[in-house]
Every structure is written in structure tokens, then in C-alpha cells.
Amino acid sequence: MGKNRDMSEVVLRAEHLTKRYPIKKGLFGKAANYVHALEDVSFELHRGETFAIVGESGCGKSTTGKCVLRLTEPTEGKVLLGEEDFTSLSGEALTKARQKMKLIFQDPYSSLNPRMTVADIIAEPIDIAGTYKTRAERDARVEEVMEAVGLDLAFKYRYPHEFSGGQRQRIGIARAIVLEPEIVVCDEPVSALDVSVQAKVINLLEQLQDRLGLSYIFISHDLSVVKHISDTVMVMYLGHEMELADKEALFAKPLHPYTQALLDVIPRIRHERIQDKRILEGDVPSPTNPPSGCVFHTRCPKCMKVCSERAPELREVEPGHLCACHLFDDALSEAERQLVGVSVAAK
Ligand code: SF4
Numbered sequence: 470m471g472k473n474r475d476m477s478e479v480v481l482r483a484e485h486l487t488k489r490y491p492i493k494k495g496l497f498g499k500a501a502n503y504v505h506a507l508e509d510v511s512f513e514l515h516r517g518e519t520f521a522i523v524g525e526s527g528c529g530k531s532t533t534g535k536c537v538l539r540l541t542e543p544t545e546g547k548v549l550l551g552e553e554d555f556t557s558l559s560g561e562a563l564t565k566a567r568q569k570m571k572l573i574f575q576d577p578y579s580s581l582n583p584r585m586t587v588a589d590i591i592a593e594p595i596d597i598a599g600t601y602k603t604r605a606e607r608d609a610r611v612e613e614v615m616e617a618v619g620l621d622l623a624f625k626y627r628y629p630h631e632f633s634g635g636q637r638q639r640i641g642i643a644r645a646i647v648l649e650p651e652i653v654v655c656d657e658p659v660s661a662l663d664v665s666v667q668a669k670v671i672n673l674l675e676q677l678q679d680r681l682g683l684s685y686i687f688i689s690h691d692l693s694v695v696k697h698i699s700d701t702v703m704v705m706y707l708g709h710e711m712e713l714a715d716k717e718a719l720f721a722k723p724l725h726p727y728t729q730a731l732l733d734v735i736p737r738i739r740h741e742r743i744q745d746k747r748i749l750e751g752d753v754p755s756p757t758n759p760p761s762g763c764v765f766h767t768r769c770p771k772c773m774k775v776c777s778e779r780a781p782e783l784r785e786v787e788p789g790h791l792c793a794c795h796l797f798d799d800a801l802s803e804a805e806r807q808l809v810g811v812s813v814a815a816k
Pocket residue numbers: 725726727763764765766767769770771772773776781793794795796
């Protein structure tokens with residue numbers, strides 16, 4: 470994966486993205502509280518790279534994707550596309566910039582209009598953009614993209630319900646790439662598919678990346694898929710960035726207690742720790758009332774006295790390996806380091 474990766478060229482930069490949804494009292498009332506969906510998330514996406522965002526349900530990974538695409542407006546922070554501030558664009562400039570970024574949905578069926586033929590579904594983005602002047606050019610582009618994603622041209626005038634889940638996802642991918650975007654946000658693109666079909670769709674995404682030089686933001690809860698496809702991984706918990714590293718470093722030597730627990734429940738990935746695996750106990754706390762200090766402290770086996778008092782900074786623990794955990798804060802006092810509780814059971 471990532472054969473065309475150019476780590477020197479940043480195609481997208483997310484800076485301090487924060488999203489808080491107000492919870493209002495009454496129809497016109499003031500915000501009584503907020504859902505803290507995303508808090509101060511920053512990362513870079515390089516040309517040809519697959520940047521994976523992982524975490525449990527509700528960790529903020531899909532909200533990150535939506536903020537990046539401006540399907541929801543971030544409360545704070547910005548997204549730069551190259552040097553351009555995407556978050557400040559409007560009108561025609563926004564429409565143009567949006568063509569550089571496309572989304573592949575989790576559920577291909579619900580994202581495809583059941584009343585449109587495959588050809589029209591795939592062509593819709595170029596029809597809206599007015600990319601081609603003649604019908605023949607437009608149809609030729611549709612056929613080119615159908616071939617690229619492995620769809621038989623005989624299916625051109627069929628409807629979504631006539632296809633399997635894997636084929637529907639190919640239609641979704643064709644629609645996403647028809648305008649030749651630079652960046653594709655893949656939001657759980659294979660989690661609704663059978664395992665046997667997942668590998669084929671992942672292989673297709675890899676082939677298209679190599680051929681078209683695409684950069685992917687790959688959102689997934691499935692670490693075995695992420696291990697296969699990603700170059701870089703960001704682990705999120707309760708809207709916060711917990712760890713960010715090159716895939717090899719993250720899977721070989723996870724630093725954050727949350728990442729360690731996530732990897733421990735996948736024996737295929739961490740054979741060596743199967744005798745000593747740690748299972749995350751308890752539910753993810755409510756994002757309307759997140760824990761004080763480190764948001765993971767209510768479930769962390771290494772929770773220290775300082776952890777509920779102060780949020781840890783995201784610091785570079787090893788070159789290119791960032792982690793938000795007080796365990797790597799050399800300035801802590803003995804009292805602050807005192808172990809206070811174990812919420813994760815050893816099994
Ligand atoms: Fe655990 Fe404390 Fe590190 Fe948070 S800061 S992950 S509670 S040790």
C-alpha cells in the first residue's frame with residue numbers, strides 16, 4: 470500500500486478540529502449543555518498515503534471525516550487543502566474545492582438512489598459539475614470508471630437493488646472517483662460487507678490508489694483491516710486524539726494504554742500477548758459529560774493520581790510517534806504518579 474506515497478507533500482492538514490453539538494432546552498432555548506464530539510484534533514495527510522482513524526463507536530472518527538469534508542462545520546479549527554483554507558471557502562470556490570475530496574459510505578445501499586440506473590448514479594457528480602459538454606464524452610467517462618472498479622459494462626442500465634453488497638460498494642467507489650478527486654474519505658467502507666467480499670473491495674481501493682495517486686482517510690473500527698491497508702494510524706477515544714504513529718510502530722509498540730487494550734482483543738495481531746491480554750471494561754463515558762483530566766482515566770489500568778486532574782498533552786514520545794498520556798511526562802512528581810485504580814481486567 471502507498472507505493473506512490475510522498476511524505477513530503479501534505480495534501481490536507483487538519484488543525485485543532487473541535488466539534489461540539491449544543492443540547493438546547495426547549496425549541497428556542499439556549500444551549501444547556503454540549504455533546505463534545507471532537508476536541509482539538511490535528512493531523513496531516515500526505516499524497517498517496519492511507520491515514521487510518523480508529524476507535525470504538527462514538528470516538529469521533531466519523532465526525533472527523535464529516536468536519537474534514539465540511540458535511541458538518543467544525544466549531545473550532547480548520548482544514549487546509551494544500552495551502553488553501555478549505556474551512557473559510559464559500560460559493561463557487563467551495564464547490565470547486567469539494568471536487569478534490571469525495572466520500573465512500575459505509576452502507577452502499579442506502580447511499581445509492583434506488584430509482585437511478587448505475588450509469589446515472591456514477592455520472593451524477595459530473596452532470597452536476599458540468600464536466601463534459603457532450604453525452605458521448607460523459608458516457609465514455611462512466612464506462613472508463615466502471616471498468617476501473619471492475620463493473621461489467623452490461624450493468625450500465627441496471628438498478629442498485631439488482632446488485633450484491635460488494636458490487637454496490639463498487640458503484641459507490643466509481644461515483645466517488647468519477648471527478649478525479651485527490652482525497653477520498655472512506656467511512657467504514659467494508660464493515661457492511663461479508664468477510665469474503667471485504668478483501669476484494671480493499672484490494673480494489675489499493676489498486677485505485679496506486680493507479681490514480683489517491684490519498685485516503687480510512688475510518689474504521691476494525692484493526693485487522695487497518696493493519697492491512699494503512700500507512701499511518703490515529704487512535705481516537707471520546708473525541709480525543711490518543712496516539713498517532715506510522716502503522717509499523719503503532720502495531721509493534723503501542724504506547725497508549727487504550728491502544729494496547731484495543732490491540733489485545735485481536736489475537737491475530739498480537740499473538741505474543743494472548744496469555745496476558747487486557748479487556749476493556751465499562752462503557753465509553755457520555756460525550757455530554759466527559760471525564761475530567763484524561764478522558765480515558767475511568768477505564769485505564771495505569772490510571773495515576775494526576776490523570777483525573779489534568780489532561781495529558783499529545784507529545785512526540787519517539788520520532789513521529791505521538792501519544793497523549795501522562796506516563797510519558799517526565800516532569801510528574803512522585804505523588805502525581807501514584808497508581809489509583811485499575812479498571813481493565815487482566816485475562
Ligand atoms: Fe491512563 Fe493516565 Fe495515560 Fe490517561 S493519562 S491513558 S489515565 S495513564
